Amino acid sequence: MFHKQKENKKNQEILLDIKNEIATITLNRPQHGNSLTISMVTKFLETFNKVTSDPIIRIIVVTGTGKYFCTGLDLRDDNVNVEEGIRFFQTVKECPKPVIAKINGPVFGGGIGFMFTMDIRIALSDTYFSFKEVKRGLVPAIISQYIIPEVGIFKTKQYMLTGEIISADQALSNNFLTCIAKDLKELDNKVNEYINELLSSAPGAMSTIKKLVKVVSSNNDDDTKINYIKQVFSDVMNSEEAAFGLKALRRKEQPNWSKFLSKL
Numbered sequence: 001m002f003h004k005q006k007e008n009k010k011n012q013e014i015l016l017d018i019k020n021e022i023a024t025i026t027l028n029r030p031q032h033g034n035s036l037t038i039s040m041v042t043k044f045l046e047t048f049n050k051v052t053s054d055p056i057i058r059i060i061v062v063t064g065t066g067k068y069f070c071t072g073l074d075l076r077d078d079n080v081n082v083e084e085g086i087r088f089f090q091t092v093k094e095c096p097k098p099v100i101a102k103i104n105g106p107v108f109g110g111g112i113g114f115m116f117t118m119d120i121r122i123a124l125s126d127t128y129f130s131f132k133e134v135k136r137g138l139v140p141a142i143i144s145q146y147i148i149p150e151v152g153i154f155k156t157k158q159y160m161l162t163g164e165i166i167s168a169d170q171a172l173s174n175n176f177l178t179c180i181a182k183d184l185k186e187l188d189n190k191v192n193e194y195i196n197e198l199l200s201s202a203p204g205a206m207s208t209i210k211k212l213v214k215v216v217s218s219n220n221d222d223d224t225k226i227n228y229i230k231q232v233f234s235d236v237m238n239s240e241e242a243a244f245g246l247k248a249l250r251r252k253e254q255p256n257w258s259k260f261l262s263k264l
Contacts (some may be wrong), residue, residue: 014043015065016051021058021261022195023051024102030066035074036110038081041088052095055261059198060095061191062118063102069127072109075136085110085142092117093146096207098198102191103177104184108132113143115176116150119210120198122190125180129166131159149217150175203260204241208232 015026025047027034036044051057064070073080092099092114101115103123109132115121133140140147140160148156155174159166168180178194181187198206215228236242241260248255 013037013040014047016047018051018057021056021199022061023054023057023059024061024063025051027062027064027070030064030068032074033068033071033108034064034066034111035071036088036114037074037077038079038084040074041084045088045091048091048095052097057097058203058261059098059100059195061100061102061195062092064104066105068105068111069101069103069107069123070111070114071107072111072114072132075138082142089113089117089142089146096210097203098206098210100191100194102187103127104187106130109140110143112176113140113146116143116146120194121177122187122194123168123171123177123180124184124187125168125182127168127171127180129171129176130163132163134160134163200254202241202245202255202257204239205236205245208236 013027013029015024015028017024017026025044027036027040027044029035029037029040048060051060073085098120099118101118101121101123103115103121104127105124106127107115107129109130112129112131131140144156144160147160151159151174158164166174166176168177171177172180179190181190212229212232216225218225220228241257244260245255
């Protein structure tokens with residue numbers, strides 16, 4: 001059963017819009033570049049965990065209101081602490097469901113790390129990125145664990161040392177982004193294209209793929225990785241979801257994955 005919910009009040013810093021199986025969470029602090037205070041992080045995590053645990057929700061989209069997607073942590077907030085920061089990023093990174101970053105504008109500092117915890121990243125073509133921490137005598141320590149594995153040591157060091165502006169085209173070629181859109185209409189269309197692709201994918205298989213990529217790209221020894229791969233292969237080939245998908249393939253039907261949503 002589809003359900004629909006909408007919370008869209010101007011005085012809320014985190015907005016939640018649920019339509020059918022898609023939850024959109026919007027950072028709504030445009031007057032401060034959607035920078036994150038601890039209270040905002042707490043509210044985001046509460047909202048994010050809510051939709052993650054909801055069996056009806058299959059895909060989570062994160063975006064921002066106004067000019068910016070996210071400009072990182074609000075450094076004027078005296079309550080900022082490393083443990084809360086790590087929990088914030090890890091919660092999104094470890095989500096068993098696909099998370100799409102709908103990047104409506106520039107992204108700075110911790111906002112880039114936030115973006116890197118998401119699986120699909122689609123940005124406007126005039127978006128730009130910058131690790132501005134170094135210009136304030138700071139270091140992007142927490143987010144480095146998400147950036148370096150994808151961008152690489154050389155480019156990450158360059159970008160973090162200089163704080164230079166990184167265009168959307170540069171970001172696309174340096175593994176920041178999935179694709180770029182020329183305007184807001186195309187951004188909506190491209191996000192919807194990926195949503196439709198993900199909706200046609202098996203929910204359990206997608207969750208397993210996210211775990212598989214994490215293990216295979218980790219620093220675990222080869223034997224540990226191989227044993228995990230064998231276990232995944234065995235579990236999947238004997239799963240009800242795979243049997244259902246293969247049956248639909250033989251019948252040349254598009255599988256309806258609704259019955260498997262509650263098993264994530």
